Each structure stands twice: as structure tokens, then as C-alpha cells.
Amino acid sequence: MKTTVTLAATVLIASSFLAGCATPHQPSNNSQNYPQPSSQGYNNQQGYNTQYGVIDSIQVSRASNSGGIGAGSVIGGLVGGLLGNQVGGGTGRAVATAAGVVGGAVVGNQVEQNRSAGREVYQVNVRLDSGQYESITLDNVNDLRVGNRVRVENGRVYRY
Template identity: 40%
Template sequence: MKKQFLTALGLVSALTAMSSQAANQDPAYASASREAAARYAEDKKLCGEEPNASARMQCLRDAKTVYNNAVAAAKQASASRAPVPQNGKQPVCADCGRVAQVTVSEREGEGSAIGVIAGGVAGALLGNQVGGGTGRDLATIAGAAGGAMAGHKIEQKVKTSKVWNVVVQYDNGNRRTFVFDHDPGLHNGDQVVNQGNSIVRR
């Protein structure tokens, strides 16, 4: 009988350890499990005071049933508090997606006043070489205007740069295009996630 009593005590210790592990998952479940374990420990002491072995064993069995029921109720309550994804599916990551397309194009640079002035001066000098009198004046003005326009266009071409356009298909169905002024090293099918106003591989 003493051996059976010690076995029951070992079972109590194991159940208490299990409740402690579960405590890390849900604070309310942890509290309920600790209360059940404390109550079971008190019942165990009372069972030890029973006058005969048969009564002690029956007392321990009853105490164990009460403990198991308390832990089961706490577990059920914990499960009801856990968030359940809709339709049984994992929640969709709104910032996660895959690269759907990568294209390289040229972005025309912006002309500045320097290009306009330089072109205008060069055009005026060339126009000034044409004709004489009023004709020369008109040629100078026309050369300045044409040179300014040409200088602006030339500067735009000189400042033209490559850009990488990366189209991302998000897990939630949205699409978005990101523009890089350098090669981001991404390819079709790469998994990416938003990082600030850009994306990185995940």
C-alpha cells in the first residue's frame, strides 16, 4: 500500500510539472493550474490522515479526479481565449510578397539653368557669326534661343541614368512597384517583405 501511495505522489508531481510548463503559454491557465495543484497538495495531506490504506487510496483517487477536472477546465478556457484564424487558415502577412517582375529602364535627367545658359551663349556666338547689321542681331537672338534649348536637352541626356523597376505581388493580393537607382539584386520569384519605404529579401 505504501508503494501505491508513493506512486500516486509521483503522479501528482508530474501533473504539477505539466501545469507549470503550460503556465508559460497562458497566464490565466497558469494561475488556474497552480490553484489546482495547491488544492491537490492539501487534499493529499488529508488523504494521508485516513486510518487505513484502502481509505487513503480512495481519497487519493478522488483528489486526482478533482485535480484532472480542474486542469481540463482551465485548458478549455485557455483554448477559448486563443485567437483562431478565419477559415482555419494562417493570417496573411500584409507586408510579405514575391517579386513578380524586374525591368531596367532609363530615367532622363533634369536640365538645369547651367545647361540653358551655356547653350544660349554658344548659340549666340554662332548666330553672331551670320550676316551683318539687323540680320546679325536676329541671328544672334535665334542662336541664343536655339542654343539654350539644345543645351537643356543635352544636359538631360548626359544626366540620364538606369533605374530598376521591381513589381511585387503581395500575399494579400495587392501589387506595388518599387524603383531603385541601383541594382537591388532581386529576381522573379524572390520572397520579399516591406522595410520602410523599400523592400528586402526574406
Template identity: 45%
Template sequence: MKKIPRIVPLIASALAVASLAACVAPAPYQTTRYPYQPQAAYPVQQQQQGVYTEYGRVANIEVLRTERPGTGTGGAGAVAGGVIGGVLGHQVGSGNGRTAATALGVVGGALLGNSIEAQNNGPRVYESYRVSIQTDNGGFRAYDVPSPGDLRIGDRVRIDNGQISRF
């Protein structure tokens, strides 16, 4: 009977662990509504040469929460974790101890793989902010931003080419 060198299962285990670790990274938050300006109700004022600069005050800052529902577990994490745990458990001991370590590795790996998959596929909650500005000429603008920064209600601001800055 031909023996497999000890390095082969170790390399296979390392590759399996690396592939599971890649599954843990959360999806990046992306917004397509920046800056938010309802065009029909509040048209952007422009001059002939370029974009009109407006001044105003921050009227309100709202927190917008969006949730992505989870997809649950499909069993792939448990299977991958069980395989990795079994391979790693097989590296420990000899005889009946090796068999017991392999069985414990399969069970522990399956539980861990299922837990990682459930965490990765669980619901996610994202927060963004809607900054409402009352302009000096009586207009009203609302912008969705990932963070309001140092803006507070009542701050004097300048809106230049859709960018809000304290004034």
C-alpha cells in the first residue's frame, strides 16, 4: 500500500481553510442615490457659465436604514467545514485515536462551517444619512450621504456643484 506524504493533506487543508476564509468578507455597501435631488420638484439652478453656487442652513439630518435580507444556510459551509475538519483531525494521533480525532474534526468542522455560512448569509443593515438644506433663496435640497461628517442642524453651508461644505 502506497503512503501519501504528510505534506499533501496539509497543503489541501491550507487551501480549504483559505477558500472558507474568503467567504467571510461582507459585501461592500454601495449607493446609487448620491447626491439625492428630486429633479421634478426642485430643479438645479444653473447659470450660463457653469453650476450655480447656493448658500443655506442645514434643516435636518435623518438616518436612513436599509436592510438586505439573509439567505440562510444551504449546507455548503457544513460540508466544506466537515471535510476540512476531517482532514485536520486525521493528522492527529494514530490507530483508534486517529479515528476519533477524524470524527471529532468532521463534527467540529461542520458546526464551524455552518456557523460561518450563517453569519455570511445573514441579514445586513446599512446606514446612510439624508441631509436636508433650506437655501437662502427659499429652496429646499436633500442629499443622501454615507456620513454627515461634522455637519450639524443649523450649520451654515455652501452647495457647490452638488457638494456640501460648511461655510
């Protein structure tokens, strides 16, 4: 009975951490939240926040680590808590569970940082038809090249 309660408490704490990691969609600072009216005489409202333009530049950079609590920390803490719960009895079990959660979170965070270190991302700068510039960060540019006519829709870039 006590093991079930401790396990349920560990799962509840881990799910609380997961809920705290969720971030709502935040539009780019360089774009407007509504579609631009079309001056070309055709309907460009294929999706929410659709804009058209030309790729001005593509820059390669390294992904930066956010330093926050990520999935690695949460999963590591959960696994560490479950393993720590298997050790000892009574107060010793509670201490081992807490130490397992903290130790697992630290190890999981380090593994996540090592995995994402050195990952290349592409910053695509688009000159929109409205005259504004928008910068979009992508994991892969596929067939996008400087000078391509593109559609920017919901933070993604598509050839047009």
C-alpha cells in the first residue's frame, strides 16, 4: 500500500514538471498575427498568417541550449525516482526516492544538452512583399535557395 502511494506521488510530481515545460505557440517577433491583404488580385489566404516574399539570405548556425528544464530532466527524474523507490524501507526509501529524482534529473539534463550540442540550424531571412523582413529558424532547408519566391505560413517557409 505504501509503495503504491509513493509511486503515485512520484508520477504526480513528474507530471507536474511535464506540465510546467509546455509552452504555448508564440508567433515570431518580426511578423504580424494576421494575413496581409492581397494586392496581386488572387487569394493568398491559404492558411492563418500566410505571407509571400523572396529569400534574402540563409545562414547556418549552431543550436543553442536553452538551459531550462527539458524532457531529459523530466524523464531522468522520473526514472531516478522509480529506481530510488526500490531501495530501502521507511524513511530511507523516501530519502532514496528524493535523491533518485534529483540525481536522475541532473543526469537527464546533461544527456539532453550533450545530444543537442553541435546541432546545425538554418536562419532563413525573407523579404516579404509588404517590405518587412522575417527571420525563420529551420532544422533543414531542403531545396530552399537565396532568391526563391516563398510562402511563409505559420512559422514555416515553402517554395511558391
